Amino acid sequence: MDILRTDKLSKWFGGLCAVKEVSFSLVKGEIMGLIGPNGAGKTTLINLISGVFPPTNGNILYQGKNITRLKTHSLNKMGIARTFQIVRIFKTLTVIENVLTAMVNRKTYGPWSLAWGSLFKRSGAFTDNKDACVKAEELLDFVGIGEYRDELAENMPYAFSKRLEIARALATRPEVLLLDEPSSGLNPKEQNDQVEIIKKINQQGTTIMIIEHVMKVIMEISHRLIVLHYGEKIAEGEPEKVYSDPKVIEAYLGGDADA
Amino acid sequence: MSQDKYNKLWKALGIAVLFAIPLVISDRYFLHLMVMAGIFVMLTSSWNLLTGYAGQINLGHAAFYGIGAYTSALLVMKVGISPWIGLFMGGFVSAFFGLLLGIPSIRLSGPYLAITTIGFAEILRLVAMNWVELTRGSLGLYGIPPLTAIKLSPGFSIEFTSERNFYYVLLIAIFLTLFCFKRLVQSEFGITLKSMRDDEPGAESIGVDTTRYKLAVFTISAFFAGFAGALFAHYQRLVSPDTLSLGETFTILTMTMLGGLGTLAGPVVGAILLTFLSEGLRFVEDMVKLNVRMVIYGFLLIITILFMREGVVGLFSHYRRSGDTGQ
Numbered sequence: 001m002d003i004l005r006t007d008k009l010s011k012w013f014g015g016l017c018a019v020k021e022v023s024f025s026l027v028k029g030e031i032m033g034l035i036g037p038n039g040a041g042k043t044t045l046i047n048l049i050s051g052v053f054p055p056t057n058g059n060i061l062y063q064g065k066n067i068t069r070l071k072t073h074s075l076n077k078m079g080i081a082r083t084f085q086i087v088r089i090f091k092t093l094t095v096i097e098n099v100l101t102a103m104v105n106r107k108t109y110g111p112w113s114l115a116w117g118s119l120f121k122r123s124g125a126f127t128d129n130k131d132a133c134v135k136a137e138e139l140l141d142f143v144g145i146g147e148y149r150d151e152l153a154e155n156m157p158y159a160f161s162k163r164l165e166i167a168r169a170l171a172t173r174p175e176v177l178l179l180d181e182p183s184s185g186l187n188p189k190e191q192n193d194q195v196e197i198i199k200k201i202n203q204q205g206t207t208i209m210i211i212e213h214v215m216k217v218i219m220e221i222s223h224r225l226i227v228l229h230y231g232e233k234i235a236e237g238e239p240e241k242v243y244s245d246p247k248v249i250e251a252y253l254g255g256d257a258d259a
Numbered sequence: 260m261s262q263d264k265y266n267k268l269w270k271a272l273g274i275a276v277l278f279a280i281p282l283v284i285s286d287r288y289f290l291h292l293m294v295m296a297g298i299f300v301m302l303t304s305s306w307n308l309l310t311g312y313a314g315q316i317n318l319g320h321a322a323f324y325g326i327g328a329y330t331s332a333l334l335v336m337k338v339g340i341s342p343w344i345g346l347f348m349g350g351f352v353s354a355f356f357g358l359l360l361g362i363p364s365i366r367l368s369g370p371y372l373a374i375t376t377i378g379f380a381e382i383l384r385l386v387a388m389n390w391v392e393l394t395r396g397s398l399g400l401y402g403i404p405p406l407t408a409i410k411l412s413p414g415f416s417i418e419f420t421s422e423r424n425f426y427y428v429l430l431i432a433i434f435l436t437l438f439c440f441k442r443l444v445q446s447e448f449g450i451t452l453k454s455m456r457d458d459e460p461g462a463e464s465i466g467v468d469t470t471r472y473k474l475a476v477f478t479i480s481a482f483f484a485g486f487a488g489a490l491f492a493h494y495q496r497l498v499s500p501d502t503l504s505l506g507e508t509f510t511i512l513t514m515t516m517l518g519g520l521g522t523l524a525g526p527v528v529g530a531i532l533l534t535f536l537s538e539g540l541r542f543v544e545d546m547v548k549l550n551v552r553m554v555i556y557g558f559l560l561i562i563t564i565l566f567m568r569e570g571v572v573g574l575f576s577h578y579r580r581s582g583d584t585g586q
């Protein structure tokens with residue numbers, strides 16, 4: 001069962017083709033790895049799927065609906081969440097506030113209804129909301145940073161801020177989670193923790209698409225792999241098969257595969 | 260719990276003192292300064308919501324102030340509506356312009372937005388300057404009626420021409436304004452603004468429609484600035500194109516930065532401090548025969564940015580770290 005499908009997706013930046021006619025489908029419940037050498041268009045592909053910018057050509061279907069030109073915030077409301085290669089947490093908020101702000105029901109409440117509602121509620125209605133706080137704490141514990149609850153996000157060690165970003169994405173209760181290099185810049189111990197977290201998220205039923213450079217990580221957690229090279233999909237399939245595919249080896253090592 | 264009670268006690272005491280000031284001090288000049296400080300409290304707080312909390316750098320805030328002042332003054336003088344309604348009309352028309360200025364903010368941010376907002380205010384200032392038939396140009400609108408007296412019983416009514424009575428009107432307006440801002444800031448709405456300020460793509464990724472939030476916060480901020488402008492028009496009873504000038508915006512900016520950007524108490528503290536400081540400097544200016552006021556503003560701004568990013572309020576919150584409430 002496909003949850004997300006792209007159909008000949010292309011993105012041109014001026015004369016540069018960053019993603020070229022990429023078609024793939026994401027099966028509900030799987031972890032799909034997206035790999036490729038630097039500049040292969042991996043992040044561009046994630047940006048296209050998460051609505052950062054529209055594709056030049058092609059379509060994206062999510063649960064049967066065409067979502068090609070929807071913006072990031074609309075896609076999030078439909079169940080597609082993401083993290084970023086370079087963390088984009090809310091620095092001046094506390095750790096738990098980072099998660100709480102993601103838990104606001106934005107499908108039902110826009111800015112005006114939130115603003116108007118705030119005038120008639122008791123002040124601090126947000127942080128006093130016990131249910132929301134309990135859930136936010138659960139999420140923080142889930143990624144293992146519960147003890148930093150009231151710390152300012154900007155004071156968090158790098159590895160933990162990456163986990164906070166995952167917790168924040170999970171707070172929006174996504175069906176599909178797009179992870180852009182979740183273990184970049186982490187040491188081997190931290191990478192292992194990250195793998196465990198991603199596996200746990202997947203076991204709870206969330207479909208995951210992950211960009212990763214660390215081969216050990218990607219081989220361990222992916223059910224399937226897609227390889228991009230100069231914007232084109234050059235291989236797809238089970239990790240072991242893709243790993244030994246001559247085209248993939250050539251893309252990574254360059255030159256002739258036999259050499 | 261007892262901490263809470265203490266806070267309530269202090270607040271009640273503060274409010275009582277504010278209401279008692281005109282009864283104890285009858286000096287009209289002092290009350291005038293209090294009124295001006297009060298109007299600036301409304302202005303700085305509204306600017307702070309937009310720039311401090313939502314991160315939208317607006318260097319044309321004086322435009323909203325001027326729009327509110329001119330709108331109310333003209334409607335009362337030419338159409339003949341009650342100044343009380345004029346106050347709200349000033350707010351609403353300003354809010355509409357806020358919405359318009361919000362549109363470029365969808366695509367622009369940081370310095371680009373700042374320059375656009377300066378342009379916006381300058382255009383309006385030139386309109387006020389040159390549309391002589393309507394605004395009397397640089398002479399300004401004079402003879403604006405004061406807030407109409409409230410008749411309590413035949414033969415007894417409350418006039419609003421004196422500084423003292425106007426002070427009370429303003430005090431109530433400020434309480435309502437600050438109450439609104441406190442609620443707005445300490446809610447889902449406020450936390451969303453801060454999220455957007457900290458990281459826009461990050462906010463989008465958790466479902467925040469940043470476009471609609473920007474428009475909303477521009478509109479809300481402009482409403483309160485316009486309301487403050489309308490109050491000023493019926494107090495001073497004279498509005499000139501100077502109200503729309505960049506200098507006015509910089510006064511608002513300096514006050515807020517000095518008090519503490521992105522805190523609730525900061526703009527209040529900053530507005531009161533600078534209003535009284537700049538009056539004190541008048542005497543200095545008379546002595547040295549130099550316009551030192553702007554020099555001192557600039558100096559204070561630099562000191563604040565270099566050594567106390569969180570302003571005066573930030574200095575105190577080291578002692579009692581209570582998040583961003585700053586109360």
